[in-house]
Structures are given as structure tokens and as C-alpha cells.
Amino acid sequence: MSDDPVEYVVENKPCLVSLEEGKKYAWCTCKLSKTQPFCDGAHKGTEHRPMVFKAEKTEDVLLCACKATKSGPYCDGAHNNLEDVYAEASDAEILSMKDSVQIDQDANGKALVDGGAYVMTPNDKNDTVVGNLRYQPVIAKEDGATKLSLHRLTVSAGTTKWMEYEGVDTVLYFVSGAGTVDIAGREFNVDKEAGLYVRPGEKFRVITDEEMVIYATACPLLTDLTVTDDNETTFQTEQEERYIAFDEATANVMANRIYQELVDKKVGSNEVTQFIGQIPKSRAAMHRHLYEEAIVILTGYGKMWTGTKVTEVKTGDVLFLPHRQGHSVECTDEGGMQLMGVFYPSGSPAINY
Template structure:
């Protein structure tokens, strides 16, 4: 059997016809990518059949032919060249792209509902030891995930719930404990925490703590509860995930680590933390809705017709399928924590 040929280093987006069977080219030699034209004869590689589950089903057929999830992209294409695809921010075609400033709502709004939020400029509401503000809402055009900023003063936050939503926290400063249904988890900077649907939580801190709290599907606002319930899904006892270099995955010359993901029981909401070197990514899209908290570094978020400055502490919101590119202008690199929903693999892009 011969090796597959790389047809291209990214997947092919298609909207499928319900019930129709497609024959994906696995050998890479077809002239009708991503579909088979019979060119595999003699290679020992056979095409892979896929029958669409529903009309309008959106798929990303692998173009590099090295996926482990045939016929779909699993992100393997990012690692085939050894370097991540980058772009020249000084290219002449970008000379007319303006820098979009933040509006009165602390958000610099780019194309297609993408925005950069200067979280430090948001007005907050106080509930006991907790000051909070919405960052990503349905009013911003979000369809899948919501995000809130939490600052907790020494003491205890209220008991908080988000109904039947999956809740994922990113702690960015301070140390403390999170009580989820009577179980306590130690937390500190760059820790991800997962709260299952129906569970309540309370944050207990000795010194000030900040967190970015995401829900999927999106929630309008936190609910305050008079006392902690003992609801805790014991099928998933691990809930706090910190930085662990042994868990780093490479994406060409970049690295990321999963925080809240399937390993702690979250298979639709996925959180990761990653380093971005001095560079501008090639413009690309995702099929999931994504938010990025910038923990360290600075740069620009680019869309087709505008770009916005990005600094540590800001949040970037990216709707599904929005063409975008994150540029890091900091020689020391950028550290970001991302949350994708619905999705389980942040390395799939097209």
C-alpha cells in the first residue's frame, strides 16, 4: 500500500444533502477533492463512505488525508509542516484595514459579530463579596456560549447556579477554593473548573480572586441560591484542572493544553490554554463558537475589514465560521485560554 498524498493542508467545508452517501478520497490523488474519482486504483487505499445524517449537515472533510478520524478533519494537518501557517501583517492588501476602537460598552466590534472586550472597563454589579459583569451575551449575537467576569473579595461569594447549563470557570488571579455541591477544590491562577448541569457552586477566597465564567448553552445571568445543595455528579469527581506541562500537545511550533474537556466529563464544552509566539496566524474559521481570554501579551484580532487591539485581561469572541486571525505583537508571546462550544477539538480550523 502506498502513502496518501496531501491534497491540501486544510479541510474542505461542505453542507451535505440529508441521507446522501459521499465517497471521500483517502488517497489524495483525486482531481475532484474531497471526493473520490477512482484515482486510488493500484494504491491499495480505498475511499471512505459517509452518509449524511441530516439535510444541511456541516462537515469538514480532511484534505491532508492523514486524519485519524476519517473522513473528517481532526487537526492533524496543523502538524504536517512543522510550522504553523502564518501571515504577513504588513502585506500591502492589509494597509487599508483600520484599527477599530472600543465603544461605550468596552467592546471593539469587528466583522460578523466578532468583538474584543476590554473587561477592565466593564461596569460591574455587586452581590455580596462578588462583583460581576456579563461579557458575552445573546445581545452580542452569541448563539451558544455566554461569559461573565467575576471578581470575588476576601470571603465567600453567593451560592451560584446556572440551571441546566454546563459551567466552566477560568481562574486568572488569586487563590481559594470552589465548593461544588459540598465538594471542595483548591484553585489558583490558570486553573479550569467544571460545574455540571444542575450543580451549584460557591467561591471561597482569602485574597481577591478573578475568574471568567462561561456557560454552554448560553445563560442570561447567574442565579443566586440561599444555600448550597448537595447535588454533585459523582460519575465525574475531578473538576479542577491546572497547568501540567506533561499534558501539552503540539500544534506545529505552538503548544496547547486541554483544561476542562472529556477527561473531566465535559464533552460539548471544551477549555484549553495555549501559547502563541510573535506572529500572525493565517486567516481561518471554525465550526464552533469560541471565546479567548488573553492572560498575557498583546496584539491584534483581525477580521476581513477591521482589527482591534488586544491586551492582557481582554476577551475575544468569535462566532462560528467568522474569518479571523490573531496576531501576537509581543516578543514574549501571548498566553490565551480558550473555550469552544459545541466542540471537543480546538485544533480543527478551515
């Protein structure tokens, strides 16, 4: 593909298209087509040629329109780095949502906004207690989730019983505290700001000398946590590496934001991706994802906008975003905001439309 400058005829964001299994498509590489993201022959007379590909299955996908992707024809989030500042809400967008209804949390700590999205503050009173383990669901089928189950686990000093989300991938994130996680007989030393992957068919337990707060994601089936006295499972040695810690020095830069994928395909998690991100004081442009997402606010505060409604968010809150639900997180904290996110199906948090 040539790097010669040419005129853009589309915005620097991907195009949502529906592909049909077995059908061939010609993806524009010259940026001149008026039928983006597909070729209309406008490249004739230039050195550009379209990329022809066959759809492997019938599905909705995001095809690159900025032509900066390294995964053509698919968007890889490269459009976010074409500007110095991550796409922020325009004056027109802010004006269009000036009459958004302020939604406060109800008696259960939940603020329900547009499209089934919500913000909630976990309440210790909702915990189930088993020995030195306290846990509660914060995203479940009853909340409108179709793929992601999310639990908050609070562990005090000692050794928990064995835990399992049967038959699904499990991803742990350590909010606070340090200790050891025993995955079916294999021990991992863990600390805050890190993720750990537990394969289907493995039980795990936590050993610690201090209080730990952990978020556990189970995917792709909505599954409750089971707690038992015994472990009859075996650590699956075909995937030895499971633990990934946040490292700001090697994090991905996305305009004026950074993020790092923790648990993903590199440690064998093919269903769910976990990431940690940092955002400055700003209001993102409204956007959508082709995945179901959960976000935990680790530090900072602000608002979440969903089109006709808005609600406050703060440290410790959990955000649930259904598939394709428009949203914009605004950080109003001068110190910025740090968050942990998980989503299904797996991919990159930089890909949106």
C-alpha cells in the same frame, strides 16, 4: 492507509462540506482525487481504497484533505503539524488587508469589528456586587452571542453566596488567585491556570483568602448568573473528576505553538471545550471555525484582523468570535502570548478551515 509519498492536489487544510442524513459518501484516502475530499476513482491501480461512510445527521462538517487525520474522514487538526511553523499570513494576505480600518474601543470598552466579532476590556464599573463577589457579563445575547455566555467573576477574601447558571454546563477558568470551589457540597482546591466543570443542576460557591479573578462560561443556552443564599442541589457523583490544571510538559504541540484542552469530554463536558494556548510572535493566516468562541488574553499583546477591520488586543481583553467568522490573531509581543479559549460545540481548537 499507505505511507508512500504521493503528490498532494489540495492544500493541507480541511474541506467544508454539507452532509445529508443517511447518505453514503466515499472519502478519498490517496490524495489523488480532483474532487476532494471525495473519491473520484483516481486511486485505481494503487493499493488505496476510499473510506465509505454514512452521515448520521444533516450538518456541515470539516473533512480531512491532508490525509494525516487519525479520525478519518473527519479533520482532527493534524494538518497543523505537517509544517514546522503554524500557518501564517502570506504576503498576499497581508497586502490584501493593508487598508483595514483601525477600530478603537468605544466608551464601553468594546471594539466591534467584522461580522459581529469584537474585542472588549472589562470595566470594573460594570460589576454587580453581591457580598464579596463582583461579576459582569462580557459575552451575552445583547452582544450577538447565540450559545456562549461569559462572565468575569472577581472574588475578594471570604465565602461567596451560591451561584448557578440554571440548566446548562458551566466551565470556570481561574486567571489569578487560589482557593476552594464548593460544588454542591463537594470541595475542590483550585489555583490559577486551571479549569473546573460544574454540571447542570449544581450550584457552586468560592472560598478564598485572597482576590481571585475567574471567567465563567455557560453553554449551550444564553443564561444569566443567579446568586442565592442557599444550596438545594447535590453533587453528581457519576462524574467525580472535574478539575484540570495546565501542564506545559503534557500540552499538545501544534507546529511552533502549544495548547492544552482543559475542560472537555474527559471530565464530562459534552457541550463546551476550554483550552489554554501559547503562541509566539507571529500573525496567523485567516481562518474560521464551525463553533462560537470566546478568548481571554492572559499575557501579551497584539492585534486581531477580521478582513476589513483590525483592532488592538492586550492582556485582560476578551475576544468574541461568532460561528464561521474569519479572523487572524497577531502576536506582536516578543515574549509571546498566552490565552484561554472556550467554544461551542465541543471539539478540538486545532480544527479550523
